[in-house]
Amino acid sequence: xxxxxxxxxxxxxxxxxxxxxxxxxxxxxxxxxxxxxxxxxxxxxxxxxxxxxxxxxxxxxxxxxxxxxxxxxxxxxxxxxxxxxxxxxxxxxxxxxxxxxxxxxxxxxxxxxxxxxxxxxxxxxxxxxxxxxxxxxxxxxxxxxxxxxxxxxxxxxxxxxxxxxxxxxxxxxxxxxxxxxxxxxxxxxxxxxxxxxxxxxxxxxxxxxxxxxxxxxxxxxxxxxxxxxxxxxxxxxxxxxxxxxxxxxxxxxxxxxxxxxxxxx
Amino acid sequence: xxxxxxxxxxxxxxxxxxxxxxxxxxxxxxxxxxxxxxxxxxxxxxxxxxxxxxxxxxxxxxxxxxxxxxxxxxxxxxxxxxxxxxxxxxxxxxxxxxxxxxxxxxxxxxxxxxxxxxxxxxxxxxxxxxxxxxxxxxxxxxxxxxxxxxxxxxxxxxxxxxxxxxxxxxxxxxxxxxxxxxxxxxxxxxxxxxxxxxxxxxxxxxxxxxxxxxxxxxxxxxxxxxxxxxxxxxxxxxxxxxxxxxxxxxxxxxxxxxxxxxxxxxx
Amino acid sequence: xxxxxxxxxxxxxxxxxxxxxxxxxxxxxxxxxxxxxxxxxxxxxxxxxxxxxxxxxxxxxxxxxxxxxxxxxxxxxxxxxxxxxxxxxxxxxxxxxxxxxxxxxxxxxxxxxxxxxxxxxxxxxxxxxxxxxxxxxxxxxxxxxxxxxxxxxxxxxxxxxxxxxxxxxxxxxxxxxxxxxxxxxxxxxxxxxxxxxxxxxxxxxxxxxxxxxxxxxxxxxxxxxxxxxxxxxxxxxxxxxxxxxxxxxxxxxxxxxxxxxxxxxxxxxxxxxxxx
Numbered sequence: 112x113x114x115x116x117x118x119x120x121x122x123x124x125x126x127x128x129x130x131x132x133x134x135x136x137x138x139x140x141x142x143x144x145x146x147x148x149x150x151x152x153x154x155x156x157x158x159x160x161x162x163x164x165x166x167x168x169x170x171x172x173x174x175x176x177x178x179x180x181x182x183x184x185x186x187x188x189x190x191x192x193x194x195x196x197x198x199x200x201x202x203x204x205x206x207x208x209x210x211x212x213x214x215x216x217x218x219x220x221x222x223x224x225x226x227x228x229x230x231x232x233x234x235x236x237x238x239x240x241x242x243x244x245x246x247x248x249x250x251x252x253x254x255x256x257x258x259x260x261x262x263x264x265x266x267x268x269x270x271x272x273x274x275x276x277x278x279x280x281x282x283x284x285x286x287x288x289x290x291x292x293x294x295x296x297x298x299x300x301x302x303x304x305x306x307x308x309x310x311x312x313x314x315x316x317x318x319x320x321x322x323x324x325x326x327x328x329x330x331x332x333x334x335x336x337x338x339x340x341x342x343x344x345x346x347x348x349x350x351x352x353x354x355x356x357x358x359x360x361x362x363x364x365x366x367x368x369x370x371x372x373x374x375x376x
Numbered sequence: 377x378x379x380x381x382x383x384x385x386x387x388x389x390x391x392x393x394x395x396x397x398x399x400x401x402x403x404x405x406x407x408x409x410x411x412x413x414x415x416x417x418x419x420x421x422x423x424x425x426x427x428x429x430x431x432x433x434x435x436x437x438x439x440x441x442x443x444x445x446x447x448x449x450x451x452x453x454x455x456x457x458x459x460x461x462x463x464x465x466x467x468x469x470x471x472x473x474x475x476x477x478x479x480x481x482x483x484x485x486x487x488x489x490x491x492x493x494x495x496x497x498x499x500x501x502x503x504x505x506x507x508x509x510x511x512x513x514x515x516x517x518x519x520x521x522x523x524x525x526x527x528x529x530x531x532x533x534x535x536x537x538x539x540x541x542x543x544x545x546x547x548x549x550x551x552x553x554x555x556x557x558x559x560x561x562x563x564x565x566x567x568x569x570x571x572x573x574x575x576x577x578x579x580x581x582x583x584x585x586x587x588x589x590x591x592x593x594x595x596x597x598x599x600x601x602x603x604x605x606x607x608x609x610x611x612x613x614x615x616x617x618x619x620x621x622x623x624x625x626x627x628x629x630x631x632x633x634x635x636x637x638x639x640x641x642x643x
Numbered sequence: 644x645x646x647x648x649x650x651x652x653x654x655x656x657x658x659x660x661x662x663x664x665x666x667x668x669x670x671x672x673x674x675x676x677x678x679x680x681x682x683x684x685x686x687x688x689x690x691x692x693x694x695x696x697x698x699x700x701x702x703x704x705x706x707x708x709x710x711x712x713x714x715x716x717x718x719x720x721x722x723x724x725x726x727x728x729x730x731x732x733x734x735x736x737x738x739x740x741x742x743x744x745x746x747x748x749x750x751x752x753x754x755x756x757x758x759x760x761x762x763x764x765x766x767x768x769x770x771x772x773x774x775x776x777x778x779x780x781x782x783x784x785x786x787x788x789x790x791x792x793x794x795x796x797x798x799x800x801x802x803x804x805x806x807x808x809x810x811x812x813x814x815x816x817x818x819x820x821x822x823x824x825x826x827x828x829x830x831x832x833x834x835x836x837x838x839x840x841x842x843x844x845x846x847x848x849x850x851x852x853x854x855x856x857x858x859x860x861x862x863x864x865x866x867x868x869x870x871x872x873x874x875x876x877x878x879x880x881x882x883x884x885x886x887x888x889x890x891x892x893x894x895x896x897x898x899x900x901x902x903x904x905x906x907x908x909x910x911x912x913x914x915x916x917x918x919x
Contacts, residue, residue, distance in 0.1 A: 153556035154527065259420065288420040288583040293627035315556060318629035345633055359557040361564075361586035362631050363613055368561075368568055368590045369413070434813050458819035466817045473810040476829050488818040537818065 113182070115144040115277065115309050116165065120177035123160050123169065134160040136333045137177070144276075147303060147310040149324030149341075151317050151356070157333040162281045162313045166194050188277070192222040195270030195308075199282035201262035205254040205269075211238075212250030215269045222273035237268040241298060260291035264298065271302060278303060281313040296323055318360050321345050329353045379446055380407040381577050382431075382545055387440035389426055400426045401437070402601040410544065411575035415588040415609060417624060418598035424581045426601075428549045431579070432466050433457060445544060462492045462541035469550035471530035475522045481508075481533055482518040488540040507536040512566060528559035532566065539570060547579045552587060564591050585628050589613045597621045649911050656907025662900025669717040677711035681867050685711070689883050703875055703886050713893060715867040720850050720897060723780065727787040727849035728842055734788060735795025736831060736838055742796070743803030743834075744826040754800070757793050765790020769852055773861045780863045783856055787849045794845070795838050802834035843905020847898045854894055869894050 123135040135157040142148050152158040163169050165179060167188075181188055188194055198204045206214055215237055216230035225233060231250065238246035241264040254262055263283060270278060280299060284292040300323055303310045314320045320327055320341075327344045329336045329352065337350040348354045389401040401423040408414045416424045429435045431442060433449070442449040444464060452460055468474035475484050485504045489495050495503045505515035511532040517525060525533070531551065538546050548567070552560045568591060570576055582588055588595055592609040597620060604618035616622045650656050673681075685698060685708040692701040692709070700709040742753040760768070769786035776782045806812065807830055815825045856862050857870030869890040876886030 153558065289585070289627040290419045290623050293629075316629060317557075318631040321631060322629055345631060355558060357631065357633065359561045360631050361561070361584075361590045363586055363589055363625065363628055364630075365586060365590055367610065368564055369593070429813075432813075432817050434816060458821065461817060461819035466814070468810050468814065470810065474814045476811045476815075476833070478832055487815070487820065491819050491821075541818070 113144045114141045115182065117141045117180045117182060118161075118165075118178070119180070121161070121164060121179060122176040123157070123164055124174040124176075125170075126172050126174065131174075134333055135164070138333075138335050139177075140328060140335060140338055142277075142309060142311065145307055145309055146326060147300075147312065147324045149312045149314060149320035149327045150330060151314060151320050151327055152330035153315055153356075155332065156330040158313050158315075158330050159281055160333075161330070162196075162279050162311060165277075165311065166196050166279055168196070189222075191218060191275075192273045193275050193277065195267075195273070195275040195278045197263070197266050197270050197278070197280045197283040199285050201259065201266040201286075202254060204266050205262060207254055209253075210250065211252050211254065211257075211265050215265070215272050218269050218272035233272065234268070237272055238265070240271075240302065241265070241268045243268075258291075260287055260295065263287065263291075263295055267295075267298065267302070271306065271308070274306065275308065277309045277311065279311040279313070282315065283312075284319070285315065292319070299323070317345075317356050318362065329356065379443075381410045381412075381445060382408040382579075383441075383443040384427075384431070385441045387427065387430060387442070388438050389423075389430055389435065390438050399601050401430065404440075404598070404601070404603055406596050406603070406606065408545065408577050408579060411571060411577055412594070413571065413578040413580055413592045415580045415582060415592035415595040416598060417582060417585060417588055417595055418604075418620065419583060419624070421600070422598040422620075423601040424583075424598060425549055427598075428466065428547050428579070428581055431547055432461075432464065459492070462488070463543050464545050464547070465538035465541065465543040466547040466549065467531070467534045467538050467551040469553055471527060471534050471554070472523070474534055475530070477523060479522050480518070481520050481522060481525065484522065484533060485518075485537050485540055488537060492541050494541060503540075507540055508533075510539070510570075511536045512562075528555055528563065531555060531559075531563055535563075535566065535570070539574070539576070542574075543576060545577045545579065547581070549581045550583070551580075553582065553584065560587070567591065583624075585613050585624055597624065650907050653907055653910055655903045656910070659900050659903025659905070659907055662896055663904050666717055666721065666897055666900065669714050670721050673711075673714035673718055677708070677714055679711075681711040681715040682707060689879065691883070692885055692889075700889060701883075701885060703872075703883075704879060709872075709886065709889060712867045712872055713869075713889060716869040716872060716890060717893070717897075719780075719863070719866050719868045720853065720894070723784055723787070723853040724846045724850040724901070727784045727791060727853075728845040730784065730788045731791035731845055731849075732795050732838060732842060734792040735797075736799045736835065738792065739796040739799025739801075739838070740803050740826050740831045740834065743800035744807055744822070744830055750800075753796075757796050760789065761793045763790075765848075766852060766855060769856060770859070770861065773856060778856075778861050778863055780866065783853055783861075783863060786856070787852045790852075791845050791849060795841055798841060799831075799834055799838045802837055803830055806830050806833050840905075840909050843901050843908070846905075847901045850894070850897060850901070 119139050121135055121138040122133065125132045125134055138161065150158045150161060164175065169175065212231055212234045215234035216227065219225050219233040220227060220230040235246050235250055238249050243249045243261060243264050257265065284295050287295060296319065299310065312320055312324055324341055326339065327341050328338045331352050337344065337348065337353045344353060345357065348357060384407065385405040387401055387404045388399060390397045390399050404427060406414065416427060418424050430437050482504050485507055486500055489500050489503055504518050508515050508517055513529060513532050522530065552563050555563060567578065571578065580588065580592055589610055594607065595609040595612050596606040597604045597612065597618060599620035604620045605612060605616065612621060613625060616625050684706040686702050686706050688702060688704055688706040690698055690702040693699065694701065698708050700713065703709060738753055742750040768790045772786040772789055773782055812825060812829060815829050853868065854870030857868035858874045860874065862868045862871050872890040873887045876883065880887055
């Protein structure tokens with residue numbers, strides 16, 4: 112297994128109004144090239160901060176300690192070209208007054224040096240790849256004309272337009288209902304396999320992550336709690352917090368919390 | 377059997393979308409017994425939240441009847457409607473958006489007590505403290521501003537506010553969807569405790585079948601504004617008959633904790 | 644960082660604050676420095692400034708102390724400006740909130756009334772009102788409010804229209820709160836910030852309108868006003884231009900100070916909103 116990136120002793124501190132908040136504390140981990148890696152945690156765990164730090168998207172005022180090393184490349188990765196990022200809220204990451212085709216074509220034009228007509232052809236083929244119905248019409252559509260799931264498909268198309276090595280999905284399915292969520296997860300799995308991308312899947316939902324990822328890192332209060340192969344984390348978690356997360360999951364087969372006797376029927 | 381707590385029949389609400397009208401809720405009927413949890417499930421756009429807003433009279437239906445505690449709920453207006461609202465409460469999905477951003481914790485719980493004349497001005501601080509403790513919070517929290525408390529605490533405060541007027545039915549609109557999993561479980565437990573002790577009925581709106589199968593007695597599955605199927609929650613989720621029911625069950629993330637196998641297509 | 648320190652970070656805000664502080668000091672100190680009637684004769688007529696140090700800014704045609712008049716005029720300008728702006732904001736916020744929250748027929752009627760007031764120039768409205776009712780401080784303030792409340796009303800309505808769709812308003816209805824309480828206790832306070840951002844413009848405009856009314860002889864005759872002083876000086880504009888220039892400069896500085904300080908406040912609150 113060749114490593115794609117290596118994180119050593121990463122500490123991230125946000126500064127706001129004179130006070131400092133440590134969002135990540137001494138995190139070290141490696142991500143292998145081509146693997147599907149999940150980062151799991153509840154709110155305040157630092158999981159999104161880690162994703163932003165890897166993508167180089169932290170605000171200027173943030174203090175960053177430790178190292179993030181990209182192995183096997185001679186230059187620092189460029190957001191948009193080497194890293195695709197899909198955010199939780201697709202409405203926030205898409206420009207509301209720009210046609211969808213243009214938004215995707217712009218990525219291809221900027222990072223791949225294609226002409227505009229080549230870029231639009233690329234945009235159309237990307238919309239086909241993310242299985243948006245009627246890609247020709249969609250090129251000219253605006254974000255508000257699409258449903259939440261369709262917008263997330265467009266955001267994914269824009270994220271992979273420049274052929275990145277790493278795709279980061281930060282709670283990319285949390286705002287969607289279960290059915291659309293399952294479709295988007297299937298789409299991400301398919302695209303990552305087809306292009307040989309590395310996937311960083313950030314989520315609060317350990318069951319969802321377990322369906323997609325080969326390895327899982329569990330975060331809590333800015334610290335890495337546990338890291339391991341999915342099957343091992345799920346079947347025999349080493350940390351009490353991981354076990355608590357698994358126990359808190361309410362699956363279809365979970366024990367009912369309800370005492371049926373409480374019903375008056 | 378006595379008459380149900382809530383009986384909804386033929387409920388319809390249309391929206392004008394361009395030049396055609398779309399029925400967000402289309403001829404929906406269901407009923408809720410006292411002390412029962414009925415879940416409304418369905419994908420986004422299936423009409424779940426519209427039904428919640430119709431029941432609370434936040435919007436008015438184009439057709440249908442709502443009978444609540446034996447009376448015609450849709451015929452109430454003005455003072456009579458406001459007084460009746462004490463018995464039918466709601467908890468919203470986003471506990472931050474559901475409160476006036478300028479309010480304190482004490483004020484959001486004080487409002488229903490004051491409006492419905494439940495306690496005298498002198499007695500109300502004690503009632504607020506008791507309600508906070510009832511939902512598992514410290515009474516000291518009363519002095520804080522709403523934006524200063526955590527998401528889980530805020531949802532407990534929303535529940536305290538909802539039970540302040542001693543309601544017989546609470547509509548929970550995706551009330552645990554925005555919470556962390558560990559907090560979610562505690563809130564569900566709190567809801568069940570309240571139900572057992574006070575015989576409150578819930579209309580539990582969610583797209584998460586896992587949560588529904590854990591706490592609901594019965595479920596109504598909606599698709600495009602219509603009832604696709606309904607019945608005992610665990611029976612329906614265990615063997616769905618409708619296409620949308622099958623799709624919802626198939627899409628729910630499953631955690632296989634005994635297997636040593638990883639994802640199916642692992643290389 | 645405290646709001647005050649953040650406010651004083653921009654040079655505009657500092658300049659505006661200095662001018663306004665000086666103005667308030669003048670207004671408050673007027674009865675201390677110049678206890679008598681400022682309209683009483685203090686010396687020879689038309690004494691130029693900087694000649695007699697007991698009358699540093701000279702005297703007007705009737706021999707009244709210009710500096711004393713300037714100090715007392717500051718009282719009138721500030722009183723009228725602040726009172727008119729406060730009244731305009733209150734009336735506008737109430738009308739806008741009622742229109743936006745009630746919707747339907749109430750909204751239609753209130754907004755057509757607003758249109759009607761807005762199509763007539765505010766100054767003409769004030770002029771007509773004072774001419775009919777007669778000049779006094781209260782009437783002048785009311786006259787200025789007639790033309791100034793429409794802006795705040797429109798801003799408040801637009802803000803209320805978006806706020807009333809928020810969940811917490813639905814929540815207030817669910818607990819059975821009376822619509823009027825929802826409108827004025829839940830919605831209005833949250834709609835206020837952009838309305839208050841208008842206040843500096845309204846204060847400045849009110850001060851100018853008051854000066855213009857006084858210039859035309861429609862100010863309160865029992866009070867010294869800067870507009871009245873300019874009008875007084877007009878008759879001797881060639882021989883004693885300082886009689887018009889001094890109150891004119893005071894007026895310009897005041898309006899400038901109000902604008903600059905208002906900009907500073909808007910900037911400060913904008914920064915705070917970005918942070919939160």
